[in-house]
Structures are given as C-alpha cells and as structure tokens.
Amino acid sequence: MMSKKITIAIDGYSSTGKSTIAKQLATKLGYVYVDSGAMYRAMTLFSMQNGYISSNHFDVVSLINNLDNAHLEFIYNHSLGFGEMYLNKVNVEKTIRTLEVSNYVSKVSATPEVRRKLVAIQKEIGKNKAVVMDGRDIGTVVFTDAELKIFMTSSAETRAQRRFDELIQKGEKVSYKEVYTNVVERDRVDTTRKDSPLVKAESAIEIDNSELSKEKQFEIILKLVEEKLRDI
Secondary structure, three states: OOOOOOEEEEEEOOOOOHHHHHHHHHHHHOOEEEEHHHHHHHHHHHHHHOOOEEOOEEOHHHHHHOHHHOOEEEEEEOOOOEEEEEEOOEEOOOHHHOHHHHHHHHHHHOOHHHHHHHHHHHHHHOOOOOEEEEEOOHHHHHOOOOOEEEEEEOOHHHHHHHHHHHHHHOOOOOOHHHHHHHHHHHHHHHHHOOOOOOOOOOOOEEEEOOOOOHHHHHHHHHHHHHHHHHHO
C-alpha cells in the first residue's frame, strides 16, 4: 500500500493548524511537505524589506516589476524534519511568522502576478506526487486532481487563541484583540479576493478541529489517507 503515491491538498482558514497536520502526514508517509503559506509570507517580507508595503500604502506595480528579484527556496533542516523558507539565500523561517508579516500577507497574496509565480513553483514541486501541501488554493488551483483534499476550519475565536498562544510563546508582545482582528481580517480578504479566493474544493472533506486534539485530528486524517491509498 505504501508504495502507492498520492497528492494530499490541505486548504483552510488561517491558524487552523494546516501546517502542523501536513508536517505530521509528510513525516509519517515519507512525503515531501510544502508550506505554500510560507512562500506567500516570504513574498510579503520581500515587499516589506523593499518598501512596497506598509501600514498606509501598497505599491503593487513596484512589487510586480521586481518579482524576479525574489528568490525563494525550501532548504531541508534535518533536526526539524522539514524544509525551512529561504528568501534570497537568507533563512527567514522565524521572521515570516511574526504578526507584522501576518498583517500584510493577505494583501500581497491577493496580487494575481504573485499567485501565478508561486503556483507555478508549487506545481513543479508536486508533479511527481508523494507530496503534502497546505494553503488556501491547493485543492482548487494548484492540485485540482489531488487524490485527497482536506478543508480545515475552526471558529475565529479558537484560531485567534491558538495563534495568540503561539506568538506569546515565541516572545512576541501582542494582545489577543490584535490577533483576533488579524484573523477576522485575513478571513475577509482570503474569501473575497478575485484571484483564487479561499473556498472549499468540491471533493474536499471538511474537518472542524475546534474541539479536536492534535492527536485525534491526525488519527482521523491518517485514516482518510489510508482509505484513499487502498482505493487507488
């Protein structure tokens, strides 16, 4: 059974634990894990570093004109067990997880030219299957023919609390209200953007993990993977 290879697409709202479950599955199955959100966050950091975006402006034209100057790559970290995000040869894995980047990422992600650049990279990575990728449009745009599509959801309050706890643990000075506002705003932008908005793929299996432990969630999704591998 394990010699068969499938593509697993995990989509859903921000802070639903998509990356956590995707990493777990990739490790268990020996698949490649791709965090598409990290790629959009890296593009956001690139925009911030170059002054294309701030709290009061977004110079989309300059960003589009300089897309070729943003070189993204995942470099595998053996001690962590997954690939870390590098922007122009610099490890930005920690920097891209800050609330400041979170505040701008939906705007940058809504830029069609940015999406086209990153979707092309993602499709290339997944062409040989045996990949677990998480994001907002993996099942609807990147891998429309993925054998297993999961759609993760959870209440905004639960997601904000998880994200707040995570940021506090990392030493960031943020308030729950700031994080909750960010979660709600990202939901709004992600679901209403014109270019590949966040929607549940037709064949996706929805999982609401508001009340699920990480262990129970993994158990449920691994069972779905095993069933899918038996069916092909």
